[in-house]
Amino acid sequence: SAFVSLPVLDDLAVSLAVFGRDREGWVENVVTGDADGELRQVALRNKWLWEPADIARFTFSYEHINTSDPRGLVSSAWKGRTNAALFAPDAVVATRRGDVSNDVPGTSETKSDAFHLKAEVELGAVLVSSYSGFRKEKNRIVLDLDGSSAPLLAADFRYDQEILTQ
Numbered sequence: 001s002a003f004v005s006l007p008v009l010d011d012l013a014v015s016l017a018v019f020g021r022d023r024e025g026w027v028e029n030v031v032t033g034d035a036d037g038e039l040r041q042v043a044l045r046n047k048w049l050w051e052p053a054d055i056a057r058f059t060f061s062y063e064h065i066n067t068s069d070p071r072g073l074v075s076s077a078w079k080g081r082t083n084a085a086l087f088a089p090d091a092v093v094a095t096r097r098g099d100v101s102n103d104v105p106g107t108s109e110t111k112s113d114a115f116h117l118k119a120e121v122e123l124g125a126v127l128v129s130s131y132s133g134f135r136k137e138k139n140r141i142v143l144d145l146d147g148s149s150a151p152l153l154a155a156d157f158r159y160d161q162e163i164l165t166q
Contacts, residue, residue: 011051019043027074030099031092031149036106037074041067055122065112073106077147088150102144104154112137133165 025035080095094101
């Protein structure tokens with residue numbers, strides 16, 4: 001993580017914040033031998049403050065977030081119990097805590113970009129404020145629902161959104 005704030009001109013200042021996390025997976029996939037559930041996250045925020053006069057103040061900010069955090073989606077069949085054996089009797093099913101046997105890795109990804117503008121102007125005893133914002137976000141969630149190595153039941157949700165506020 002890092003943060004810096006600097007004056008650019010007498011009436012202009014800038015700040016930048018950066019955050020990152022990278023953690024290895026915490027469960028073993030007995031089918032692939034890989035560690036599932038790794039966390040990757042990067043966030044960046046840039047802010048500009050412009051005060052052209054004593055009565056006016058404008059703040060512009062941009063933020064970017066990229067997160068891959070499947071920790072809540074890494075799951076296994078409880079005590080090895082799954083209906084997968086009915087349809088795929090040779091399927092591998094994890095039975096120990098800390099092991100999974102998913103054929104589809106759990107995925108939870110979010111990519112987001114946002115812009116914000118705040119304007120404040122003092123008109124005598126009244127402060128007039130305006131807030132505007134735009135966010136574009138892409139999300140994906142994937143999970144194995146049968147808890148086995150067989151490609152029987154999985155879900156893949158994708159949703160994108162664009163939000164404008166005024």
